[in-house]
Amino acid sequence: MRISLSPKKITLFNKTRILERQIDEFFDKVAEAGLVFSRALKMYLAVGVCDEFDALLNQESDIEGKADTLRRNIEMELYAQTLIPDLRGDVLRLLEDMDKLINMYEGNLHRISIQQPDVPEQFHAGYLELTGTTVTCVELVVMAARSFFRDINSVRDHNAKVIFHETEADKLSSKLQRAIFTSDLSLERKMHLRYFVERIDDLANAAEDVADTLAIYAIKRRV
Amino acid sequence: MDLTVLILLGSGLFLGWSLGANDAANVFGTAVGTRMVSFSTAAVVCGVFVILGAVISGAGAANTLGKLGSIDAIAGSFMAALAAAVTVYGMTRSGLPVSTSQAIVGAIIGWNLFSDAVTDTLALTKILFTWMVSPILAGLIAVLLFKLTEWVLNRAHLHLLRLDAYTRFALIGAGAFGAYSLGANNIANVMGVFVPVSPFTDFALTEQYTLTSVQQLFLLGSIAIAIGVFTYSKRVMLTVGSELMPMSPITAWVVVVAHSIVLFLFASQGLEHTLAEAGLPTIPLVPVSSSQAVIGAVIGLGLLKGGRNVRWSVLVQIGTGWVVTPFLAAALCFVGLFFLQNVFDQQVYKSLRFELTPQVVLRMSAQGVPQVAYADLIGRSYESSGALLDDLTRHTLLTGKQVRIAIDQAKIQPLEITRFKLSSTNFSRLNEAQRIALQLLEGQQYQYAWELTDALSALSPQWTPRPAAAVNRSFNKRLEEDFAYLVKTFEVSR
Numbered sequence: 001m002r003i004s005l006s007p008k009k010i011t012l013f014n015k016t017r018i019l020e021r022q023i024d025e026f027f028d029k030v031a032e033a034g035l036v037f038s039r040a041l042k043m044y045l046a047v048g049v050c051d052e053f054d055a056l057l058n059q060e061s062d063i064e065g066k067a068d069t070l071r072r073n074i075e076m077e078l079y080a081q082t083l084i085p086d087l088r089g090d091v092l093r094l095l096e097d098m099d100k101l102i103n104m105y106e107g108n109l110h111r112i113s114i115q116q117p118d119v120p121e122q123f124h125a126g127y128l129e130l131t132g133t134t135v136t137c138v139e140l141v142v143m144a145a146r147s148f149f150r151d152i153n154s155v156r157d158h159n160a161k162v163i164f165h166e167t168e169a170d171k172l173s174s175k176l177q178r179a180i181f182t183s184d185l186s187l188e189r190k191m192h193l194r195y196f197v198e199r200i201d202d203l204a205n206a207a208e209d210v211a212d213t214l215a216i217y218a219i220k221r222r223v
Numbered sequence: 224m225d226l227t228v229l230i231l232l233g234s235g236l237f238l239g240w241s242l243g244a245n246d247a248a249n250v251f252g253t254a255v256g257t258r259m260v261s262f263s264t265a266a267v268v269c270g271v272f273v274i275l276g277a278v279i280s281g282a283g284a285a286n287t288l289g290k291l292g293s294i295d296a297i298a299g300s301f302m303a304a305l306a307a308a309v310t311v312y313g314m315t316r317s318g319l320p321v322s323t324s325q326a327i328v329g330a331i332i333g334w335n336l337f338s339d340a341v342t343d344t345l346a347l348t349k350i351l352f353t354w355m356v357s358p359i360l361a362g363l364i365a366v367l368l369f370k371l372t373e374w375v376l377n378r379a380h381l382h383l384l385r386l387d388a389y390t391r392f393a394l395i396g397a398g399a400f401g402a403y404s405l406g407a408n409n410i411a412n413v414m415g416v417f418v419p420v421s422p423f424t425d426f427a428l429t430e431q432y433t434l435t436s437v438q439q440l441f442l443l444g445s446i447a448i449a450i451g452v453f454t455y456s457k458r459v460m461l462t463v464g465s466e467l468m469p470m471s472p473i474t475a476w477v478v479v480v481a482h483s484i485v486l487f488l489f490a491s492q493g494l495e496h497t498l499a500e501a502g503l504p505t506i507p508l509v510p511v512s513s514s515q516a517v518i519g520a521v522i523g524l525g526l527l528k529g530g531r532n533v534r535w536s537v538l539v540q541i542g543t544g545w546v547v548t549p550f551l552a553a554a555l556c557f558v559g560l561f562f563l564q565n566v567f568d569q570q571v572y573k574s575l576r577f578e579l580t581p582q583v584v585l586r587m588s589a590q591g592v593p594q595v596a597y598a599d600l601i602g603r604s605y606e607s608s609g610a611l612l613d614d615l616t617r618h619t620l621l622t623g624k625q626v627r628i629a630i631d632q633a634k635i636q637p638l639e640i641t642r643f644k645l646s647s648t649n650f651s652r653l654n655e656a657q658r659i660a661l662q663l664l665e666g667q668q669y670q671y672a673w674e675l676t677d678a679l680s681a682l683s684p685q686w687t688p689r690p691a692a693a694v695n696r697s698f699n700k701r702l703e704e705d706f707a708y709l710v711k712t713f714e715v716s717r
Contacts, residue, residue: 084387
């Protein structure tokens with residue numbers, strides 16, 4: 001901490017502003033990753049692995065890489081400038097947990113690209129609905145995380161919505177799995193399809209875990 | 224100034240050093256402990272502002288200590304400060320929260336007992352009352368401030384990082400204010416006992432600004448405090464940061480500001496004058512304990528949050544400290560003075576004489592003390608105010624207030640208004656009319672201090688106390704200080 005006036009002071013607040021922007025950009029990346037994921041899944045269900053799908057997969061990898069760089073920068077700055085010493089640990093864990101969500105999106109697209117599951121048309125709507133709910137769930141946790149930084153009192157509101165959507169995702173996942181296992185497909189296909197249902201639902205579960213820890217951080221952050 | 228004087232001042236400097244080492248932690252402990260502010264920044268800000276506070280605003284609280292007991296020999300002051308310093312050191316070592324204010328008050332009472340001087344019960348009551356009030360007040364201020372801060376922050380929607388940056392500046396600002404208040408309020412503890420025997424003389428910095436002897440004394444004391452901050456407070460800061468209660472940087476800020484406001488309230492002469500001029504009751508200027516103000520603020524916030532985090536054992540410790548500290552310091556001072564006087568052959572107090580001469584009787588009658596009430600004692604002479612008090616309480620039915628008047632009036636204090644002193648002393652604190660009246664008294668000699676004040680009052684309305692009303696309070700207070708300054712200047716040493 002420096003106390004010298006004007007020039008340093010301006011630098012100090014400038015650095016703070018840059019860091020604030022980086023944190024916002026990082027959260028933008030998480031939300032963006034969700035949108036790309038749902039578009040890619042829609043594309044896969046409609047056409048299968050194609051050029052557009054590959055482009056979306058590349059875009060997802062790109063987002064993941066940028067988010068990683070941003071996260072590392074933020075973490076470095078927080079430690080180098082000894083910022084928010086009392087909450088630094090919490091913020092780092094929050095960023096890492098959010099980063100895992102991006103990794104999960106990217107990982108799922110890779111798995112689809114490699115394993116190319118054969119999804120019968122009767123299950124397309126189920127997959128799309130589950131993906132939509134999961135992506136909304138993640139978007140809501142992004143909003144909760146942004147609130148943690150700017151408006152602590154609305155963290156709780158967003159968290160409540162995250163929990164609601166996670167429960168919805170669970171229900172959709174069970175419904176879809178039941179439909180898969182009551183169908184005439186062979187067991188290996190059933191298990192393959194179930195695997196992807198679980199992977200997508202895992203995103204909602206992970207988002208809920210982040211919301212739970214955020215609730216604790218929010219209590220700690222109170223004045 | 225000879226070497227002996229410096230050595231004798233040493234005990235005060237030691238006390239100042241230990242104050243700096245301990246109490247700087249109250250101001251910057253949480254900020255440094257939570258790593259929001261680096262130790263070097265904290266130490267520089269703290270050192271500079273302690274010195275400013277002491278030199279600019281230190282006089283108010285020192286006056287009250289002076290009223291409690293005016294130690295009139297430098298060896299006596301040495302022992303009082305040493306007894307207080309040893310008490311502070313010993314209590315800190317045994318892990319009890321300790322207040323230099325309480326230690327020095329105890330030591331002064333020890334000196335009063337040894338020199339058989341009367342302890343001004345009015346000043347003592349005022350001090351004790353303030354000690355009780357200051358932690359409670361700190362708690363209340365902390366709660367209000369916390370509520371206000373919470374309200375503002377909930378509406379400001381500041382980004383966590385921006386809030387963090389602002390909090391750092393706020394912590395440094397609050398620390399500077401805290402250090403200033405600490406210097407203003409607590410310099411009296413360190414150097415107050417040396418004020419009546421200050422070896423310095425007024426020193427003109429520019430034509431307008433004079434550094435008075437007291438300010439020079441306070442400058443020296445506050446430098447000792449600053450050295451204490453630099454050399455020893457880091458460790459204390461790092462422990463204090465986590466010791467009291469888990470605190471967020473903003474809570475820490477609230478605590479520091481509440482503590483600083485309390486110390487400032489009990490030290491600010493400016494505020495006292497403003498209140499007096501507005502006809503409002505004034506706040507007594509008394510050295511209070513910085514640690515207890517912090518603990519008061521923390522407990523206030525703890526109660527606000529439901530009281531689960533508060534360690535009530537701390538209250539018991541404070542209670543113990545309140546009782547033990549003054550008694551221990553008084554006892555140490557008494558024993559120390561005995562050794563200093565009888566083993567080292569030092570004069571630890573001036574021999575005084577009190578006599579109820581016909582002049583005194585006349586003046587007392589004018590102040591409403593009936594002569595018949597003490598007729599048997601007229602013409603008697605006493606070696607100490609304590610001896611006079613004994614006789615007055617044993618043989619007369621005078622009230623406490625009348626006894627105080629008798630002791631004040633009967634004190635023999637030979638004064639001589641010499642041409643040399645008139646021309647060599649810096650009277651910049653007096654106005655033109657006051658100076659002219661004073662010049663007219665050249666060559667006069669007096670037995671009692673009040674004779675000089677009477678003579679001056681007869682010469683100029685600028686030397687006449689105004690009727691006791693709130694609007695006149697600051698004028699009369701200033702006049703009292705001017706008279707005290709003249710008495711010190713023209714006193715004939717015996």
